[in-house]
Amino acid sequence: MTRISAAFSKSHPALVAFITAGDGDTTANLDALVAGGADVIELGMPFTDPMADGPAIQEANIRSLNAGTKTTDIFALATAFRKRHPDTPLVLMGYANPMTIRGGDWFASECNKAGVDGVICVDIPPEEDPELGPALRNAGIDLIRLATPTTDATRLPTVLNGASGFLYYVSVAGITGLQVAAQTSIDEAVARLKVHTDLPIAVGFGVRTPEQAANIARVADGVVVGSAIVELVAEHGTSAAGPVRDYVASLKQVIVAARKV
Amino acid sequence: MTITDPTPNSFRNQPDERGHFGQFGGRYVAETLMPLVLDLEREYRAAQQDPAFAAQFDDLLEHYVGRPSPLYYAERLTEEVRKNAPAGKGAQIWFKRDELNHTGAHKINNCIGQILLAIRMGKTRIIAETGAGQHGVATATVCARFGLPCFIYMGAKDIERQQPNVFRMRLLGAEVIPVTSGAGTLKDAMNEGLRDWVANVHDTFYIIGTAAGPHPYPELVRDFQSVIGKEARAQMLSRINRLPDLLVAAIGGGSNAIGLFHPFLDDKEVAMLGIEAAGHGLEKEHAASLAGGRPGVLHGNKTYLLQDDDGQIAEAHSISAGLDYPGIGPEHSWLKEIGRVRYDSVTDTEALAAFQLLCRTEGIIPALEPAHAIAAVEREAKKMNRDQIILANLCGRGDKDIFTVAEALGTSI
Numbered sequence A: 001m002t003r004i005s006a007a008f009s010k011s012h013p014a015l016v017a018f019i020t021a022g023d024g025d026t027t028a029n030l031d032a033l034v035a036g037g038a039d040v041i042e043l044g045m046p047f048t049d050p051m052a053d054g055p056a057i058q059e060a061n062i063r064s065l066n067a068g069t070k071t072t073d074i075f076a077l078a079t080a081f082r083k084r085h086p087d088t089p090l091v092l093m094g095y096a097n098p099m100t101i102r103g104g105d106w107f108a109s110e111c112n113k114a115g116v117d118g119v120i121c122v123d124i125p126p127e128e129d130p131e132l133g134p135a136l137r138n139a140g141i142d143l144i145r146l147a148t149p150t151t152d153a154t155r156l157p158t159v160l161n162g163a164s165g166f167l168y169y170v171s172v173a174g175i176t177g178l179q180v181a182a183q184t185s186i187d188e189a190v191a192r193l194k195v196h197t198d199l200p201i202a203v204g205f206g207v208r209t210p211e212q213a214a215n216i217a218r219v220a221d222g223v224v225v226g227s228a229i230v231e232l233v234a235e236h237g238t239s240a241a242g243p244v245r246d247y248v249a250s251l252k253q254v255i256v257a258a259r260k261v
Numbered sequence B: 001m002t003i004t005d006p007t008p009n010s011f012r013n014q015p016d017e018r019g020h021f022g023q024f025g026g027r028y029v030a031e032t033l034m035p036l037v038l039d040l041e042r043e044y045r046a047a048q049q050d051p052a053f054a055a056q057f058d059d060l061l062e063h064y065v066g067r068p069s070p071l072y073y074a075e076r077l078t079e080e081v082r083k084n085a086p087a088g089k090g091a092q093i094w095f096k097r098d099e100l101n102h103t104g105a106h107k108i109n110n111c112i113g114q115i116l117l118a119i120r121m122g123k124t125r126i127i128a129e130t131g132a133g134q135h136g137v138a139t140a141t142v143c144a145r146f147g148l149p150c151f152i153y154m155g156a157k158d159i160e161r162q163q164p165n166v167f168r169m170r171l172l173g174a175e176v177i178p179v180t181s182g183a184g185t186l187k188d189a190m191n192e193g194l195r196d197w198v199a200n201v202h203d204t205f206y207i208i209g210t211a212a213g214p215h216p217y218p219e220l221v222r223d224f225q226s227v228i229g230k231e232a233r234a235q236m237l238s239r240i241n242r243l244p245d246l247l248v249a250a251i252g253g254g255s256n257a258i259g260l261f262h263p264f265l266d267d268k269e270v271a272m273l274g275i276e277a278a279g280h281g282l283e284k285e286h287a288a289s290l291a292g293g294r295p296g297v298l299h300g301n302k303t304y305l306l307q308d309d310d311g312q313i314a315e316a317h318s319i320s321a322g323l324d325y326p327g328i329g330p331e332h333s334w335l336k337e338i339g340r341v342r343y344d345s346v347t348d349t350e351a352l353a354a355f356q357l358l359c360r361t362e363g364i365i366p367a368l369e370p371a372h373a374i375a376a377v378e379r380e381a382k383k384m385n386r387d388q389i390i391l392a393n394l395c396g397r398g399d400k401d402i403f404t405v406a407e408a409l410g411t412s413i
């Protein structure tokens, strides 16, 4: 069993937590996510042009790049994380250009060496899969695909073809961190997706309160929280670990309690 | 010309069904947008088969835009260049006068095509990005003409240097939304355009202003702009019964250039030269992605980009806001790689000199974008024989640039 499937096989839905690599004290923040109870960690790779992100993550990208974060630094963070936390799955999330600039094979092999379990690439849809998909699959790295409110039933099989690890349901048509989806639309979407796939379904975009997390946890296999954590890093700078841990723990508590019947 | 093997049967049948021009192009967009670009492609294919669509496009180009634009022999510029050329040298310089279009640039050709597609698709809200403001003005114009609300994303730095166009857009009823992220230029405006689109998928049509972005944009923008080359080719044949020896056009994203080049691509005797903005110089800050970049993925397509080793996109620089972009349309990347088109660059300083030269010799104030092409024309004409013909795309007029030029020349107005 992979680390990702183990994380989704627990007795409670998974809490998937996102931070941007190189923004603040990433090592301390990663540890804080684990300490707070994150079941899966998404580590964002900063990019100059994060087209799918709202202001919070855009600014985190800029802070990270201004601090001089390089791709090699991100793999070093991942390698060290894997030594400290042998069981917590780590997923790299980012944009096509930094992931493919040295070729898909290079990226997949670095992921493999660093103990990265999965990759989410925002702007490589299934139609451009050859760019990165085959390399990741050869290296045994999960390619986590996104389904969105615009992904209809006819398109869904295309999205699922070649996907592994889990399916990330982007609950709003929009950028990260701004809007919140109506819970009924999430319930319907998850039910619809479940008909097509056995992959665990994690729901994200706009989730920030424990109440929202609990509502999603009642229907989905995972809850993704990003901008709200990134905002804590923005607020607390290099001493964000405590607040991040406490916030994540508050989400985790309700997610565990929300175990669906 | 160096064409690497195997030479395709035609240079005019790109892209493939996946929207790829060789290794370039494609559809690198977030999943939320993917169904929308597929829809757009479907609707564009239907429009291509629909004689009523072509008829409406042609009618608007003729009676609203003022096409065909003239083909003009620039006699005094030709004479001026010959004065400094070796004996017997100094090709004849001709211009395709798209600066005479309604709104002052070629951008309107594409906007007419895209607004008709938007209406066909039942979209009720229009967004666009703009650099120099010419595409913004053209988009605001067609929105006013068809009564659709219009939102234009424009970098804060460009808003500052293109004030007349900002005011024009507002007069036309558009909302101009300043973009402060990044360097506040065209690249950042395009990011915001994509962010808006992703958040307004149901009612919004994104009118992209150059031959770039996810498939089918590079193809459809090229097709709409190809009216330039089709007219020019027919005009050349009817005026002097021959084709030009060299085509020259400036390149921001590459829409005016591909619009001129594409109809001539299979005319082996016609050479082509695309001019990128060398800004302060290729070893300093510039916007020449073919000269100084390498292939990567941005804004929905794979193409040459200015970037670092990690694939972080660099800021471009050009005195011309319309050329100030770190990428280029994917078809140009392909045409460069297969060697069908030659690409070169022109600095801010050279463009400013050419701008003034055209004003004084021909009584035409060009936009700073085609001023780059004119500088290259001067350079090339001196190397060519007097019986040879250069045709350059005079794709915009300079009214919008007089403040920038005045400042660069140290004059206040």
Ligand SMILES: Cc1ncc(COP(=O)(O)O)c(C=O)c1O
Binding pocket: B105, B106, B107, B131, B132, B133, B134, B135, B209, B210, B211, B250, B251, B252, B253, B254, B255, B256, B257, B321, B322, B323, B367, B369, B370, B395, B396, B397
């Ligand atoms: C007059 C003019 N020419 C050229 C350009 C550059 O765009 P493209 O390379 O797509 O023609 C612009 C862009 O704003 C423009 O206004």
